[in-house]
Amino acid sequence: MKYCYEEGQKRTGHVFMGEEITRSARIETLRDTLLEAVPQISADRAMIVTEAYQRYNSETIYIKRAKTLAELLEKLPITILDGELIVGSVSDKLRCAHIFPEFGLDWLIEELDGNPVRPEKRPGDRYEIAEADENKLREITDYWRNNNHEYRCKAVLPEETHLIREMGVTDSYWLMIGGEGHLTVNLKRVVKEGLSNYMKRAKERLENLDLSEPSEAEQKPFLESVLITCDAVIKYAGRYAALAEKQAEETENPVRRKELQHIADICRRVPAEPARDFHEALQSIWFINLCIQLENNGHSISLGRLDQNLFPYYKENINSGVMRDEDALELLECLYLKLFQLHKITSWGNTKSFSGYQLFQNITIGGQDMNGKDATNELSYLILGAQAAIKLHTPSISLRYHDRISEKMMYAAMDVVRLGGGQPAIYSDEVYIPALVNRGIRWDDAVEYSIVGCVEAIVEGKQTGRPNGAGFINLQKIMELALYGGKDPNTDICLHPGKGSLADFASYEELYEAFKEQIRYYFKYQVITDNMIDMVTEKGIADPFVSCLVDDCIDRGKTMKEGGAVYDYCGPLYVGMANVGNTLAALKKLVYDERILTGVQVMHAIQTNYEDLTTVPSGPDIRKMLLDAPKYGNDDDYVDDIMVDYFRFICEETAKYKTTRNGRGPIGCIWQPSTSSVSSNVPCGECVGATPDGRKAGEALADTASPTHGTDTKGITASLKSVGKLPTVLVSGGQLVNVKVMPAMLDGMMTRKMVQVLRTYLGNYKGMHVQINCVSADTLKAAQVHPEEYKDLMVRVAGYSALFTPLDKALQDDIIARTEHSA
Structure with missing residues (x-):
């Protein structure tokens, strides 16, 4: 059916692909209603x-x-x-x-x-x-x-893991009080086959079980749970069908009555049966997403390659005249507003690492097919257009880049980036696909990757949740422990004594080895923590509904946690990456190469937070020397080579470990690294004292793989060239880079130059990811003073966007402090 898009259009004042963006009266009313609503706990x-x-x-x-x-x-x-x-x-x-x-x-x-x-x-x-x-x-x-899950996790974890969290080295608490998430189920298959076929497959599997075989008898309860949950979801859709029919009978508006009757027909059909058109496909996907959200407390439950998976339905409807582009756009906007309604609350301590009312619900567009051909289609542009019109922080739009992507798509993406909020983020097939293949994923599956969470690539419908999204690892805290001989200066806890401190190291090699020794110890305990949480999750949560939607859980009669998925990966999130590189470079240059300072002098300076004026040189003088040392983000090989070497080390150290599903069926089962620090760089900095990169005690750490705020002083190209030197093919869990530009950088001819910069970085330099904040610091500061005037002001935080005014002021200040590149 055709809807009433033309009635009551409102202009937004923004332009997308040469035309002014408008919102229908329907969308404008729904958006205003939801934006004004205060999030509530039920x-x-x-x-x-x-x-x-x-x-x-x-x-x-x-x-x-x-x-x-x-x-x-x-x-x-x-x-x-x-x-x-x-x-x-x-x-x-x-x-x-x-x-x-x-x-x-x-x-x-x-x-x-x-x-x-x-x-x-x-x-x-x-x-x-x-x-x-x-x-x-x-x-x-x-x-x-x-x-509950939290108690069971704490009961099995070694005492060391609790002390490590107390020190601020690692933190996996969110996995004890929250669910897994971080996946995209096989939505394409659900839409094509319907849940009725999933029930049929489970019944056939049940009927063929040989219960005299223990390995097959173990499958029985899971397969029975598939039947229960799929039937429940179908009945849930039926409740909405009945409600739509009731509202249709009660409304006096004939247009709305027809819409409600159509909605009732759709809900009677999907997700039980295969979708027949674009509207049914979207509704089927939404019901599945919604029920997964109710089953489990995880976030980053995403929608996959929506432009590829739904294109046949869209194209058939357009060609037959059943639907116009305006109708498809409005349906997408309705879906985005449903995603905006979803919220999950976690502890305040955890929230500081995931700020922004964000559930990390990703939609992936663009990319290539398995033959290397550009996969961009008309629906790709509509998905971007819906984001331009709705202009809210969810869903996260992820554009897959490759060397053959059209200029048209790149300019369309910049049109949306120009609106603020860092949407879409851009991911390079030139690196992501080889990184996935490097971990054992087949080419034809790797080329179908989509994004979940911040920057995590997943084989949708075939992979266990949480490809990354294990605990945070505070790299600069581990560096601090190395400098203090293994003892935490804040808590006096010493779990892994070192062979001296900064005051004792006779060479850079001794310093570097001390850091690596602490890395080995704490990385191992991070794996212990997260794997034991996984074991508790497997036995105590199970997640039968979401598991049945991932291949090959039904065929194997196992949940994802038991090894039912085709692929399985997990891994930590690194925090403070640039701080470590800058610390090593400053000490190497000033203490060991040029001998301008001694380790004793630097040690005293950081112990006194650079505030001792009685020494020669004084604390502030030493800090200035350290700040003036080479900094990552300026295309300076002195520091960049150090970054590359230590980053390769931690990537390879991570990949030594296996997940709990190893040997139980899935391909991979490798721990893989990620630089997606979310917003944890702010709270993680609170427990780290002054450090030899010139940072003072308690200040925020560098976010993601980005340079430390304010230290990349030679422009955007130098900054991205430094990042491009990193061995990103090893970061199969996803590399994340924030770039902040003045709005003028995306005006007129400057847009063309920005596109060229991005192509060079993502193509020639094999950058893995980039996201662009295009909101001036002055605007952000004004929003702090008058938040009521900036209710829909959006910014990119890490691998996600957020409305700016509801953020904690500490995080707001951190975003404002990011280096602002200009022409």
């Missing part, structure tokens, strides 16, 4: 889960989780907003965060008690909670105490 899910866990306590974890999801989909309130064309919400609250008590609840009760701060009084990412919801959550606290 107790609904927590109460239903508590009752279900008590009712099904004797069942296997697969059946318990499956029946719990079924009750959620049966009992949670549902709503259809006026004007919606894509339906399905986690709550009747406009922007709602449910609570997942089976993962952890104590942290929330502590925050409700004001420790460290109540959700509605947070410095950023605030959530309101009604008194009735708060009372309900307090009522169920006793049931979940010593009876």
